[in-house]
Amino acid sequence: MTSSCPVLGIGIDVTGLWRWRSLLLREPDVVDVAFSEQERAWVRGMPERAALQWAAKEAAVKALGCGFGPADWQDVVVDLATSPPAVQISPRLRVDLGLRRYRMVVRAGLSRRTPPIAIALAAAVAMPPHGSGATPAQPGQTLPVAVALERAPASGPRVAVRCAERGAAVRAVQRGLAALGETRPYVLDRSPDGRPLLQSDAAGEAPLVSIAHCSGWAAAAVCRGAVGVAGEDPLGAGREAA
Numbered sequence: 001m002t003s004s005c006p007v008l009g010i011g012i013d014v015t016g017l018w019r020w021r022s023l024l025l026r027e028p029d030v031v032d033v034a035f036s037e038q039e040r041a042w043v044r045g046m047p048e049r050a051a052l053q054w055a056a057k058e059a060a061v062k063a064l065g066c067g068f069g070p071a072d073w074q075d076v077v078v079d080l081a082t083s084p085p086a087v088q089i090s091p092r093l094r095v096d097l098g099l100r101r102y103r104m105v106v107r108a109g110l111s112r113r114t115p116p117i118a119i120a121l122a123a124a125v126a127m128p129p130h131g132s133g134a135t136p137a138q139p140g141q142t143l144p145v146a147v148a149l150e151r152a153p154a155s156g157p158r159v160a161v162r163c164a165e166r167g168a169a170v171r172a173v174q175r176g177l178a179a180l181g182e183t184r185p186y187v188l189d190r191s192p193d194g195r196p197l198l199q200s201d202a203a204g205e206a207p208l209v210s211i212a213h214c215s216g217w218a219a220a221a222v223c224r225g226a227v228g229v230a231g232e233d234p235l236g237a238g239r240e241a242a
């Protein structure tokens with residue numbers, strides 16, 4: 001029998017590799033501020049790894065719904081040296097978020113679709129255990145997450161670039177929803193604290209969503225609000241829950 005476990009949040013981030021190339025040249029000490037010792041040991045001053053590491057951290061704090069501010073740079077540690085990546089959340093932040101038990105799944109990779117620009121993507125999901133006997137998704141288990149990346153070509157004033165990125169994010173969300181097989185119409189909105197939300201007049205729970213923009217790119221991750229924990233088809237369980 002398949003039971004379902006709620007997914008607390010989802011996060012995605014896009015980071016330009018070129019940004020990390022110049023940042024590491026200009027301010028090599030940034031790694032000491034942004035990354036834990038464990039993360040630095042993996043990054044080893046390499047821009048590709050720094051970009052992936054940063055994207056993974058940002059995706060994780062978005063999945064937790066707090067962002068940096070409530071979370072300090074080193075409150076969330078993503079160890080990309082392990083497969084699958086291991087995520088640690090500091091005891092202080094866990095108390096602040098009321099997160100007694102959790103499981104986070106992080107994936108990070110470089111996209112080289114438009115050389116010389118590379119994009120790092122990561123998706124993170126936090127899940128509490130559902131009832132005493134349930135085990136949240138196991139490493140390697142498929143999560144019902146759809147990710148879409150869109151180009152947002154724009155030049156001119158910053159506000160125009162931001163507008164184009166926002167439009168690209170909306171397109172990425174629509175593609176993500178289509179990939180999930182979601183046919184109900186949704187509007188991308190945001191909560192008072194900045195978190196993205198999907199709103200619809202249609203009945204039923206809206207999928208979770210996360211978006212990111214970076215210098216002419218936008219990405220979206222969309223996820224059903226539950227994941228199967230005991231059966232072999234978590235996507236199927238997600239469909240039932242939607």
Ligand SMILES: CC(C)(COP(=O)(O)OP(=O)(O)OC[C@H]1O[C@@H](n2cnc3c(N)ncnc32)[C@H](O)[C@@H]1OP(=O)(O)O)[C@@H](O)C(=O)NCCC(=O)NCCS
Pocket residue numbers: 012013014058061062063064065066067068069070166190193194195196210211212213214
């Ligand atoms: C969200 C955050 C982690 C990443 O921001 P970023 O790298 O500048 O920008 P990205 O494009 O990758 O992500 C921005 C998107 O994250 C989402 N977002 C914002 N706050 C969020 C939160 N608390 N939880 C989850 N997602 C959030 C929004 O969708 C936002 O897009 P929008 O502004 O078009 O609605 C960062 O801005 C943050 O920590 N914000 C909240 C706290 C804050 O502003 N602190 C200030 C000190 S840095």
